Each structure stands twice: as structure tokens, then as C-alpha cells.
């Protein structure tokens with residue numbers, strides 16, 4: 026299959042009813058369990074090591090109408106919280122045996138409780154990620170947190186998880202991340218050969234299938250993408266930031282590039298590219314996972330590391346990729362992303378890096394306004 | 410109509426209110442002296458589960474940007490600060506406490522109540538609210554103070570208790586905070602002094618908890634929302650001091666007298682309600698009057714437990730000062746407990762404080778409180794059959810308060826409650842004959 030066909034096929038799956046993929050997997054693996062993972066930074070390895078399938082529960086896109094959840098969560102709460110709850114309330118999460126939330130923001134945290142009350146059959150887990158990255162004591166805390174999670178998943182899976190199981194899973198996810206990284210690198214080096222939408226679809230499909238399958242698929246896609254040799258268009262090069270949790274509609278991602286920019290790097294689905302380096306598979310695997318979160322995880326609006334200013338990461342990313350501008354694409358009502366913007370704006374202005382600020386909503390249908398704004402921004406840069 | 414509202418206005422000015430004014434005045438003056446004359450060093454903290462005891466042990470001046478923000482709102486001067494923050498990139502949809510404070514911080518930090526000193530220590534006690542992390546991350550970018558994220562693991566275990574690892578982790582961090590304070594102040598920790606302060610906190614908390622128990626009386630001697638907020642500032646700023654303790658002793662005595670005389674904050678107590686959510690500071694008086702006119706008194710509130718939850722049995726223990734500060738931060742405050750624990754807290758209030766109804770004040774700024782309150786309403790009305798009203802406005806931003814709409818909702822709610830009361834009364838009377 027060529028890359029074009031691959032992307033078209035996966036895109037259709039993502040747009041149709043992505044959770045069908047999960048139901049199909051479950052039907053083929055009787056007795057197996059599935060755990061939904063709300064964004065971000067889920068330690069998938071622990072779920073996978075218990076022989077269960079971790080799948081991304083990342084909202085419901087723009088094809089689901091919210092009919093029930095908006096009476097539970099107010100108008101000023103981001104879309105993903107409501108659409109995720111809606112999926113549960115209309116019975117679309119039946120194939121899940123568990124779901125895990127993390128301490129990323131106040132709405133997501135309250136959502137974990139609401140899930141617990143409304144879906145008593147689901148095993149709802151909540152991980153408190155440490156926010157004191159600088160203390161030498163934190164690693165023990167997080168390792169203890171992961172051990173509790175592991176024993177809860179042993180209970181759900183009905184089997185023990187050995188250190189070797191964990192090491193194996195760590196290696197699998199290392200490989201998956203490495204391949205996604207490769208895909209991103211290819212795009213950064215020759216964005217005319219691989220679009221942002223394509224990397225996005227190829228990555229996102231991996232949130233719904235076993236990582237081993239995703240690895241095969243990524244290898245095929247990378248090989249196919251290498252065949253391409255397009256001529257670069259006259260576009261500005263940007264870095265996109267702010268969409269680490271709720272995801273914009275595919276049409277919007279597509280439209281941003283079409284409006285005249287190459288997105289050299291982005292933070293979409295941060296959840297599947299947590300770490301920059303491999304997690305060591307030797308030694309105590311739980312501790313390795315904990316250390317990886319503390320010392321190697323990529324930054325985002327929901328991690329507050331006092332060791333380094335957050336905006337520095339963004340500036341570095343711009344410099345490293347050779348982009349000339351930044352597009353901030355924040356989910357409406359996403360407080361972490363909105364707060365970050367104030368810091369980013371200050372730092373970008375100081376560094377003289379132009380930026381464009383946009384907001385999106387998962388349920389968005391009309392993209393003209395966003396497109397015009399990008400076009401105007403691009404023009405102002407091209408003809409400056 | 411206006412006349413009735415006027416007549417129903419509570420002009421509650423007891424000893425406690427006067428003493429509060431005096432003590433808080435002193436507290437703000439101390440801040441101003443630090444800001445303008447460099448007398449003492451300031452430690453910024455957040456209200457939720459604050460470890461004020463540690464700061465006092467080092468004679469650091471505790472400064473709470475939340476209290477400054479709420480004072481700005483009460484004095485109706487918050488909006489220009491909020492707008493200033495919005496001009497530099499803060500969103501319409503960000504917590505307005507942060508925006509008001511940032512607007513203030515980036516200017517000359519002068520307010521009608523104090524000049525706010527710059528922080529030597531920016532101690533982000535992350536007790537539940539994720540916005541806290543952002544807030545202090547931002548302040549640290551805007552000044553030279555030392556930022557420390559004191560990470561408090563959330564109550565996520567089904568037992569509702571912290572794990573052993575949680576407690577160790579917090580105690581170890583408190584020890585690190587001590588080291589930082591030693592560096593900032595050039596003083597070693599005086600352990601005996603810390604113990605004395607923690608003992609004072611223990612006594613203060615106990616009296617506060619007794620005060621809050623008094624609203625179980627009918628009529629309730631004070632309003633556990635609108636009057637409790639008067640007592641909350643001393644609880645956070647002065648807990649662990651002799652003056653703070655004296656304040657609470659005075660308040661207890663005064664409230665007990667009211668109980669003995671069968672007095673309440675209103676001429677007549679006709680409805681008892683529990684209220685969930687922070688108050689609309691810019692319209693506090695207006696909001697209160699909307700309830701007062703119905704003879705409705707709040708007998709318990711979740712908001713008054715953000716800094717600590719003493720009424721269900723917590724007491725600081727001076728024999729284990731650090732462990733007990735850790736326990737307060739982890740377990741014994743509203744904000745670090747999960748949403749379902751809050752449902753349970755409210756359920757207990759309704760039952761044990763014999764309330765007729767639940768009012769949920771849903772504020773846009775504070776998603777810690779508000780996100781999911783629709784589900785809470787569902788639980789209380791459908792599962793428990795407790796009449797529940799949900800109204801929306803904001804804690805800080807005056808642009809989100811619509812008096813007419815608020816009045817309609819509140820009136821309709823109490824009208825229907827009254828109707829139910831009459832029907833129930835008639836049925837009871839009918840049954841008796």
C-alpha cells in the first residue's frame with residue numbers, strides 16, 4: 026500500500042467509529058481486557074505488561090452530538106471532558122474494562138469521579154503525577170504510585186505482572202516511540218513529502234491498536250514515505266503548540282497546512298510521544314518508568330518543572346527545527362494551554378519570533394475563520 | 410419591594426467582626442511595611458491546605474495572592490487588573506483570581522488595603538488546584554523569588570486516605586522547605602517554636618470546629634457561608650498565633666451566646682440550606698440579600714473548608730508537627746479530596762445540619778469547584794431527593810454576575826420550597842386529625 030492509501034484508510038477508520046476497532050480486537054481475543062487511557066502521560070507499559078490493551082480515549086471528534094453530558098459539565102468546560110462522558114452515557118465505552126485518568130487539570134480530575142459514580146462496572150484509576158520534579162524524593166513517590174497501579178491492574182487482568190513482562194513492554198513502547206519519532210523527523214526534514222495530517226493519522230491510529238501492530242504499520246508507512254520526492258512549496262515553517270490533550274478535527278489540521286505553512290513539529294497526541302529517549306529496560310522497570318517521567322518526559326501545559334522555564338522548551342524547539350514562527354493552537358477552555366500562552370507570548374516576543382494564536386474546539390465544523398487567519402499570518406510573513 | 414429587601418438586610422456587626430477588622434488591618438499593615446520599608450520577608454502561599462505554621466516558625470510573612478484577589482473583588486476594584494492581564498495574553502477563560510493578581514503584581518502592587526510585598530519565597534502548596542501550579546509558575550517568571558512546588562498527592566485511593574508513600578513524600582518535602590527557609594532567613598529552624606505554633610493551630614482548629622458545629626442549632630446562630638468568610642481570613646493568615654486563637658475564642662463565645670438566646674443572623678429562619686461553591690465576591694452583599702429575603706440561612710458550606718476540614722475530626726498535633734502539617738495538607742481540606750468525597754461531605758451536612766436544600770453556586774473561574782457540578786445536582790436531586798438549585802456567576806470577575814437572572818432563579822426555587830412546606834404542613838396537620 027502506498028502512504029496515500031494507508032492514510033486514507035486509517036483516516037476513514039478514525040472518522041467513522043474508532044471504538045469499533047477496539048470492539049473488534051476484543052471479539053478476536055476472548056477473555057482479554059481493555060483499558061481506556063485519557064490524556065496524557067499514561068504509563069501504557071504497565072497495562073500492556075498485564076496482557077491488556079491500552080487504548081486512547083481522546084474525546085469523540087466532531088461527529089458526535091452532545092446530548093447528555095452538557096447537563097453534567099458546564100458550558101465553560103473544554104469539549105473533551107464532555108464528549109468523553111457522552112461516549113460513556115450513550116453506551117459507547119462498553120468494550121472498556123477500565124479507564125485511567127491523571128492529575129492533568131481540575132476538569133479531568135473531577136471527570137474521573139463522575140465516571141466512577143456513573144459507570145460502576147468500569148475500573149476507574151487515577152494517577153497523581155508529581156509536580157515536584159526537583160526533589161530527590163519524588164522518584165520514590167512515583168514508583169510507589171506506579172506499583173499501586175500495577176497491583177490494581179493485576180487484579181483487573183487476573184494475573185501477576187513480572188519484572189520481565191514490564192521490561193518487554195518497555196521495549197515495545199520504546200520501539201513504537203522511536204518509529205513515531207522517525208516519522209516526525211522525516212516530516213521536519215522534508216515536509217513536502219509527508220504532511221502533518223499524515224503523521225497525525227499514522228500516529229493516532231496507534232492509540233487504538235496493539236503497539237506491536239502499530240509498529241508494523243509505522244515501518245510500512247516510513248518505507249512508503251521514503252519513496253516520495255515532492256517539490257517544496259512556498260510556505261512558511263512553523264512549530265505548533267498547545268494541542269496536547271483535546272484534539273482538533275482532522276479537517277482543521279489539514280487546513281492549517283493548506284493555508285500556507287509547513288508544521289515542522291507539533292504537540293498533538295503528546296500522549297504517544299512522551300519520552301525523548303528510550304526508557305532503560307534493564308534494572309527495576311517500575312523505577313525506570315518513574316525516572317523517565319521525571320527526567321525524560323516531554324514538556325506540556327500540565328507538567329510544571331521548576332528546573333527550567335517552560336517557554337524555554339518552546340524556544341528551543343523553534344531553534345532546533347529551524348522554524349520561523351509559532352502557531353499556538355489551544356483547545357477552547359483548556360486552562361493549562363491558555364495559561365501557557367501568556368508565558369509563551371512573552372518569551373516569543375522577547376526572542377522576536379512571530380506567532381499566531383488560535384483556539385479550536387473538538388466539535389468544530391467550520392474552519393473558514395481559522396484558515397483566513399493563518400493565510401493572513403502567512404502573507405504577513407512571506408511579504409514582510 | 411426595595412423596602413422589604415432593605416428591611417431584610419442583615420446588619421450583623423458583633424464583637425467578632427470588629428476584632429476581625431482590627432486583626433486583618435494589622436496583618437495588612439505588616440504586609441505594607443514589608444513592601445515599603447523592607448521589614449521582614451514575604452512567603453507567598455495558596456489557601457488550600459496551607460502550611461502557615463512553617464512560615465510563622467521562620468517569622469516569614471504569609472501572603473496569599475488569593476486573599477489579595479478577593480479583597481480587590483470585594484472592594485470592587487478587580488476589573489482593571491483583570492483586564493490588564495488579559496491585554497498581555499491571559500484568556501477570558503482563565504481563572505480571574507490569577508488574572509487580578511497578575512495585573513496587580515505587574516504594577517506597583519498598591520491596593521486600597523495594603524501594598525503587596527514581593528516574595529522571597531514562592532511556595533506553591535499544590536493542594537488540589539492545578540491552576541495553582543500555573544499561577545506561581547507565572548509569578549516566578551515575573552520576579553526573583555525562589556519557587557518551590559510542594560506537591561501534595563491527591564486523595565485518589567478508594568479509602569479516601571493518603572497512602573504511606575504519600576505521607577513520607579510530603580514530610581520529606583516539608584523538610585526541604587525548611588532548608589529553603591533557613592537559607593532565606595539565615596536562621597535555623599527553632600523546633601520548639603514550631604511545636605508551639607502547631608499547638609496553637611491545634612487549639613484554633615478545635616474552636617473553629619466547635620463554632621461550625623453551632624450551626625446545627627435551630628435557628629442557626631450565624632450564616633455558615635456569608636459569616637464564615639469573615640472568620641476564614643484569620644483562619645489562614647493568623648492560625649498559629651496568639652491573636653488568631655483569641656479571635657476564635659471571642660467568636661465562639663459570641664456565637665454560643667447567640668445560641669443561648671435563640672438568635673440567628675436573620676429576624677426569622679425559614680429555610681436552612683447547604684451551599685457548595687465559592688461566593689461571588691464582587692456581589693457578595695447582593696447575593697446574600699437574595700437569600701435573606703426568603704429567611705434562608707446557610708447552615709453549612711463547602712467553601713469554608715478549602716483551607717482545612719476541622720469539623721470532621723482533624724486536629725494539629727504538636728508532638729508530630731511535620732506529620733500533622735502533612736496530614737492537614739493531604740487529607741483534611743476540601744480541595745485535595747475527590748469530587749465524590751465532596752458529595753459525601755455535602756450529604757453529611759444536609760443530614761447532620763438538618764438542611765432543607767442544597768444550593769450550588771457554580772463559578773466559571775474555579776473549575777476545581779465547578780467542573781461537573783451538573784452531575785452533583787443529578788446525584789442530589791435524583792438519587793437523594795434533595796431539592797437542589799444551581800446558579801452560575803463568578804468568584805472574581807464582575808462581568809459574570811447577572812442580578813436579574815440570579816434573582817429569578819433563587820425566587821423560583823424558594824417559592825417552590827415554600828409551596829412544598831405548606832403542602833407538607835397541611836398533610837401533617839391532616840394526618841394528625
Ligand code: SF4
Pocket residue numbers: 064103104105106129130131132133270271327356358359360361362
Ligand atoms: S483539554 Fe485541557 S482542560 Fe480539557 S481535559 Fe485536557 S488538559 Fe484538561
Ligand code: SF4
Pocket residue numbers: 475504505506507538539540541774775776777778804
Ligand atoms: S481555580 Fe479555584 S482554587 Fe484554583 S486558583 Fe482559581 S479560584 Fe482558586
